[in-house]
């Protein structure tokens with residue numbers, strides 16, 4: 001949560017704009033915190049340094065520097081494959097849905113096989129214990145969180161796919177078509193289509209996800225398909241499953257058809 005707070009206050013970006021090293025007065029001047037809260041900022045900074053989550057501190061005087069991790073959270077114009085920052089990814093993993101589910105983790109571990117207390121049958125995921133439904137249904141009902149989630153995953157995909165297409169491009173040799181199953185905002189498929197125009201790329205996802213992608217993003221030659229991966233996966237030479245394993249594991253009979 002400290003990292004989420006740092007992202008929301010723009011602390012990595014403030015350190016970057018101060019030339020890569022910021023004193024406490026530099027930060028106090030840069031972050032949007034009212035006077036009566038400023039005395040508490042050093043505690044947050046200390047926590048970020050001690051956990052090595054985002055910042056390092058010079059020994060001689062208190063100067064904060066970006067670490068390799070927090071450099072990825074700077075909101076600047078240096079784009080890798082359209083991804084300027086992984087800050088949206090941090091926010092996508094700390095939504096009220098995610099935090100609520102995390103608070104039920106120990107309950108989930110302790111739950112007996114026949115214990116259906118907590119609003120969910122045994123062996124369901126902590127998310128369902130907390131929210132009474134699965135993540136995709138919860139996001140269908142909350143477009144604000146859904147957008148935050150898919151913006152974050154999209155940022156992650158743009159960064160990751162930059163490495164995939166530049167360093168592992170050989171895996172696309174001989175692939176004429178690819179479907180990104182549970183492809184979210186289509187960032188992965190668009191990156192592949194741009195790098196390898198001979199690959200016909202499609203994205204399969206749930207109706208509310210495809211509906212908002214089509215409104216927000218240029219298609220870039222990618223086809224967006226509404227569907228349920230548990231029922232049908234369009235035939236293609238290759239199937240991409242990125243960050244979908246938990247969804248697939250819930251349905252071991254997932255009918256992958258890659259003819």
Ligand SMILES: C[S@@+](CC[C@H](N)C(=O)[O-])C[C@H]1O[C@@H](n2cnc3c(N)ncnc32)[C@H](O)[C@@H]1O
Nearest residue numbers: 136153157182183184205206227228229242243
């Ligand atoms: C964790 S996200 C990953 C998104 C994308 N692959 C990425 O890495 O950015 C999982 C995706 O699977 C989609 N999804 C979940 N259940 C699905 C289903 N039954 N059929 C199709 N898509 C589904 C969700 O809407 C979400 O976009």
